[in-house]
Amino acid sequence: MPAITLTINNDLISARQGQTLLEVAREHGIEIPTLCHLDGLEAMGGCRLCLVELQGAPRPVPSCVTKAAEGMVVTTHSDKLVEYRKMLVELLLAERTHTCSICVQNNNCELQTLAAKLGIDHVRFDYLHQQLPMDASRERFALDHNRCVLCLRCVRVCDAVEGAHTWDVRGRGSTSRIVADLDRPWGTSTSCTDCGKCVQLCPTGALFKKGATVGEMKKERSFLNRILERRRLAAQGGTP
Amino acid sequence: MSRLRLATAWLGGCSGCHMSFLDLGEQLIEISDAIELVYGPLVDAKEFPEGMDVTLIEGAVANFENLELLQQIRKRSKLLISFGDCAITGNVTSLRNFFSVDDLLTAVYHAGPGSAPRSDEADQVLPELLPRVLPLHQVVEVDAYIPGCPPDPERILAVLSSLLKGEAVTLSEVQRSFG
Amino acid sequence: MNRVELAELAETVTAQQQSCRLRLLVCCGTPCVAAGAEAVVAALREKLAALGNPADLELVGTGCQGPCSRGPLLTVLRPGQPEQVWQKTTPELAVSILEAELQQAPVPDENLLPADWPFFTRQTRLVLANSGRIDPENLEQYIACGGYESLAQVLHDMTPDQACDSVVQSGLRGRGGGGYPTGLKWQLVRKGSGSRKFIVANGDEGDPGAYMDRSLMESDPHRILEGIAIAGYAIGAEQGYIYVRGEYPVAAQRLRKAIKDAERAGLLGSRVLDSSFSFRIDIRIGAGAFVCGEETALLASIMGRRGQPRIRPPYPAEAGLWGCPTLINNVETFGNIPSIFSIGPQAFNAIGNGKSRGTKVFALCGEVVNNGLIEVPMGIPLREIVFEIGGGLANGAAFKAAQTGGPSGGCIPAEKLDTPVDYENLQALGSIMGSGGLIVMGEQSCMVDVARFFMEFCLDESCGKCVPCRTGTVEIYRLLSRICNGSASQRDLQTLEQLCQMVKDTSLCGLGAAAPNPVLSTLRWFRAEYEAHVSQRRCPAGVCTMDQLPLHLLGEQLLQRIAALRCDGEGY
Amino acid sequence: MSGDCCEHTLLVDDPRLKLVERAMKRLQYQPDALIEVLHTAQEAFGYLSRDLLSHVAAQLKLPESQVFGVATFYHFFTLRPKGEHSCIVCTGTACYVKGAGEILNTLEQAAGIKAGQTTADGRLSLGTARCLGNCSLAPMITIDDTVYGPEKPEGAVDKLNRLLEVPHEQG
Structure with missing residues (x-):
């Protein structure tokens, strides 16, 4: 693959053609926060946390979908970007009811960790306290809409990796909500295979395994790249 | 050198933050040379005193009594610190925001187990609830925040140490998470 | 139909119209119908029938004539005489006008609009040239106005590149709001590689307080078809879609009829005007989502999906409908196209600033x-x-x-x-x-209230995909509500500005990026009004009722025991 | 949760269902035709019931959740039956500036329901529209698709009352 050279945070960095700015930054130890992005899933660009400044661009661009190009001048951390990221996470904390102290995912939550990392010690916006239901009708798993950040990792993994497309989104805007099938209780879903991929990829406590203690709530994600690697090999005709 | 005049207050919360404060244990004695604890649930004083250097406030603003006390504290304290998740986010206290006050009182006192106080009695006994539980910084200016449910003693000590050194209160990444 | 036949038809119909002693054009746009235009038409029709429907008297129900608050409108055309427009006509007035004209008696004139009325004289009508002049359901009347002549000219006298160049020369820019140079867009799609190419005409007019597209589609549907067909030839597409707003059933029905009529006449379909160019147009009905004005959301919607925008690039010009290069223009933009070719790109370019x-x-x-x-x-x-x-x-x-x-x-x-x-x-x-x-x-409009009105619209129309638009608009709305009800502090005003800037800079698509504009522009020009709400708890326009106290004032006035504090507890 | 979408058992020989079938056939059961099919289905049945959505999903070979997602994304689709009559208050900018809010409040009080709801007897649905494109008639309302404007609160209530006085037609 042809190499290209770009500048990230004043350093000259070489990258391969086709890599996204996020990939390049991570390869060079530059941490850019994301919530919706996950290697292996189609990029969505919804959380806006991975925005970076690109010289010549009128507005910040999402690094998860922007391809590195020769001569680009990129800033991943500026006062403005850091402030925007803080505000975005504050908006998420205010949108639903993420009461960390009583969450199954306490201390194993990407949103919680991110807030601490960004230095968020309070939220400037009104907590919306939308009264949202919890769906514990599935035997092994449960869904708590109050913890959902609408990153849609569950929707994407269920469709593209598991192939079931049990999950989708109903409504729009601030009334958007994850639904199983025709918005029936998850327990009655006929398309769900109980594979649990969505649960493992969920960044917060919105999707969780029943009957596990907080200490057991660490999520396991390595399966995703393993599956995709095997598929890639199989498609190439190699032995998986 | 005069000692730092410290107060603590307990609004809508479970007192867990104060318990964590007590968990400082021996260190409490060590810092007592530098800090004078003037007011709080751990101290026998009725009226919130004037001229506080620092006040740590646990709990969210849940009723008019909380609101009144908070405003008094703000006027009488140089530094006001939101102490614990309830003060900062509303936390468990604010979970009642899903319901209207009327529905809540009906469910808890009237339709719930046991007999409810007559409404005129209730007025004298129960402080009037605010329509919504609010974090402190939505009501008054807040100078610093100690997150945690409860904040563990190390966080409290870190804050008190910075205060004694006259430094701005900054917690490290691991010490500033909610929950 | 070929080019010669088209010209002959135009001539015949024009001659027939000019032979009319009297042509009565009654506006049948929605506002005029609501004001009673149908009764006017019925009365005139009855009167004409009583006269034996003479061939030299013509009654036409037209699309929108313009001054909508003065309907029903009646325009009277007599050969060799200046046209006359009556406002607020009644069936009786219309009949008496007809009778007076026939007897060459003086015509009652209290409802006659002055000939030099600036509303008419200050306009330059290209796109609306036929609106209000023809029966929108009558292909022949469009042809008599020179309709499809531009298409014939492009198909027979120009290469696709020349057609694109003409649009570039005209200086036309997108009329849907973006203002991107139309000709450049055409060239991009023309150059795009793909086995098939598509055209989408955006008629999903979602702006509240705007009805240009509806009026154009209802009053002169063939003009849009002609514009799209010209674009089809220029970029090398064989299929176009018109995405019509669901709330506009009349527009959809008129466009459908126009497509059918044009196909029957050989002006659309296979071998258009006896050329080698084939082009089909289909209608797609929108289902109520403002965000579908964003082009990638529009494409998703046409393909039967949730109307959510996706990140660009790739732009629709490279990968649009089903991954093929797709040209998306607003219907008004397409409405300009026939004029560019009929008056020439230079003449078109001579207008403007x-x-x-x-x-x-x-x-x-x-x-x-x-x-x-x-x-x-x-x-x-x-x-x-x-x-x-x-x-x-x-x-x-x-x-x-x-x-x-x-x-x-x-x-x-x-x-x-x-x-x-x-x-x-x-x-x-x-x-x-x-x-x-x-x-x-x-003066009776409060600018904070107006900003809040638009923010309510935006939060409701947000697709929900990206965080700043989905949640930022809700929080901006709440801050504005707080300013309107008197419970905001200076800090709220500051947070409002910061949040608006953030939403503008970080939203995924144009809807979110532009959503703070009504707030930012009113803050810029009417800041004193915001300050009055916050500092003095006063609405200068007298619109907002200051029914709540800021929390920092509650200490002094605790006894007031207000009903609700910061949050009304209802949804937002 | 289930209150948002009504159950309605489909009958195979329902002529309305035949209309939907015909639309799907005409569109060659293309998944891309979902919105077109939903338009036809809503026109035929008045609203989109769960069973209808489920049927459409099966016929177009689409995941049910995707069909539900599309049906709830667009404001034009309704998942609950509408009233016998409908009254829509336009809340576009021109109407808003000229007092649509007051008209809506008055109508809500008169009808005893909020915008977006249907009266308990099923006779009236009250709704709002973002802009019906009749801005010169602002503030305007529509009653059973007839446009009225410029409207006043009292006038709107009168029109509504007159409409509802007409006895319910049988059949």
């Missing part, structure tokens, strides 16, 4: 005397639109602001009334041209 060429259609509404649909040259001062064409404010009220660009636009204050109305100048004022809604507001 700066980088904004040609004309723009506006829906002039609000507290203005003459409400209606107007077409003016780009660069016309705003003052001329409001005070000459619009006749100033109703009841002699003082002008406060003009809102352009709908929920993505802003409010222009009185001190900027002399600004030329074009893309660049409006943008410099913090507003946008938008699709053409122009709402005039007087």
Whole structure:
């Protein structure tokens, strides 16, 4: 693959053609926060946390979908970007009811960790306290809409990796909500295979395994790249 | 050198933050040379005193009594610190925001187990609830925040140490998470 | 039909029209129908029948004639004489006008609009040239106005590249709001590689307070078809879609009929006008989502999905419908195309100001005397639109602001009334041209309340995909509500500004990026009004009721025991 | 949760269902035709019931959740039956500036329901529209698709009352 050279945070960095700015930054130890992005899933660009400044661009661009190009001048951390990221996470904390102290995912939550990392010690916006239901009708798993950040990792993994497309989104805007099938209780879903991929990829406590203690709530994600690697090999005709 | 005049207050919360404060244990004695604890649930004083250097406030603003006390504290304290998740986010206290006050009182006192106080009695006994539980910084200016449910003693000590050194209160990444 | 037959038909119909002693054009646009146009038509029809339906008397039900607040409108055409337009006609008045004309007696004139009425004389009508002049369901009448002549010219005299070049030369820019040069877009799609290419005409007019596209589709549907067909030839597409807003069933029905008529006449379908060019147009009905004005959301919707935008690149010009290069233009943009070829790109380019060429259609509404649909040259001062064409404010009220660009636009204050109305100048004022809604507001409008109105619209129309738009709009709305109900602090005002800037900079698509514009523009021009709400708890316009206290004031007035504090507990 | 979408058992020989079938056939059961099919289905049945959505999903070979997602994304689709009559208050900018809010409040009080609801007897649905494109008639309302404007609160209530006085037609 042809190499290209770009500048990230004043350093000259070489990258391969086709890599996204996020990939390049991570390869060079530059941490850019994301919530919706996950290697292996189609990029969505919804959380806006991975925005970076690109010289010549009128507005910040999402690094998860922007391809590195020769001569680009990129800033991943500026006062403005850091402030925007803080505000975005504050908006998420205010949108639903993420009461960390009583969450199954306490201390194993990407949103919680991110807030601490960004230095968020309070939220400037009104907590919306939308009264949202919890769906514990599935035997092994449960869904708590109050913890959902609408990153849609569950929707994407269920469709593209598991192939079931049990999950989708109903409504729009601030009334958007994850639904199983025709918005029936998850327990009655006929398309769900109980594979649990969505649960493992969920960044917060919105999707969780029943009957596990907080200490057991660490999520396991390595399966995703393993599956995709095997598929890639199989498609190439190699032995998986 | 005069000692730092410290107060603590307990609004809508479970007192867990104060318990964590007590968990400082021996260190409490060590810092007592530098800090004078003037007011709080751990101290026998009725009226919130004037001229506080620092006040740590646990709990969210849940009723008019909380609101009144908070405003008094703000006027009488140089530094006001939101102490614990309830003060900062509303936390468990604010979970009642899903319901209207009327529905809540009906469910808890009237339709719930046991007999409810007559409404005129209730007025004298129960402080009037605010329509919504609010974090402190939505009501008054807040100078610093100690997150945690409860904040563990190390966080409290870190804050008190910075205060004694006259430094701005900054917690490290691991010490500033909610929950 | 071939080119010669087209010209012959145009000649025949024109000759027949000119032989008419009297042509009565009754506006049958929705406002006129609501005011009783159907009864006027029925009375005239009855009278004509009583006269034995003479061939030299013609009654035409037309699309929108323009001054919508004065309907029902009746335009009378007599060969060799100036046309006359009557406002607020009744069946009796219409019949008496007809009778008087026939007897060559003096015509009752109290409802006659003056011949030099600025509402008409200050306009330059290209896109709306036929609106209100023809029966929209009659192909022959369109042809008599030179319809499909431009298509014939392009198909027979020009290469696709030449057609694209002409549009470039005309200086036409997208009329849906973005203002991207149309010709460049055509060239991009033309160059795009793909086995198939598509055209989408965006008629999903979602701006509140705007009805240019609806009126155009209802009044002159063939003009849009012709524009699309020309684009099809120019970019090498064989299929076009018109995405019509679900709320506009009449527009959809007229377009469907127009497509059928045009196909039957060989003006669409296979081998158009006996050329080697084949082109089909289908209608797609929108289902109510403002965000579908964003082109990638529009494409998703046409393909049967949730109308959510996706990140660009790739742009639709490279990968649009089913991954194929796709040209997306607004219906008004397509409405300009036949004119570019009939008057020539240079003549088109001669109209306008700066980088904004040609004309723009506006829906002039609000507290203005003459409400209606107007077409003016780009660069016309705003003052001329409001005070000459619009006749100033109703009841002699003082002008406060003009809102352009709908929920993505802003409010222009009185001190900027002399600004030329074009893309660049409006943008410099913090507003946008938008699709053409122009709402005039007087002193009784509160600018904070207006900003809140638009924010409510945006939060409801947000698709929910990205965080700043989905949640930021809700929090902006709440901050504005707090300012309106008197419970906001200076800090809230500061948070509002920061949040608006963030949402503008970080949203995924144009809807979110533009959503804070109404707030930012009112903050810029009417900051004192915000300050009055916050510092003095007073609404200068007298719209907002200050029923809540800021929390920092509650200490002194605790006994007031207000009903609700910061949050009303209802959804937002 | 289930209150948002009504159950309605489909009958195979329902002529309305035949209309939907015909639309799907005409569109060659293309998944891309979902919105077109939903338009037809809503026109035929008045609203989109769960069973209808489920049927459409099966016929177009689409995941049910995707069909539900599309049906709830667009404001034009309704998942609950509408009233016998409908009254829509336009809340576009021109109407808003000229007092649509007051008209809506008055109508809500008169009808005893909020915008977006249907009266308990099923006779009236009250709704709002973002802009019906009749800005010169602002503030305007529509009653059973007839446009009225410029409207006043009292006038709107009168029109509504007159409409509802007409006895319910049988059949």
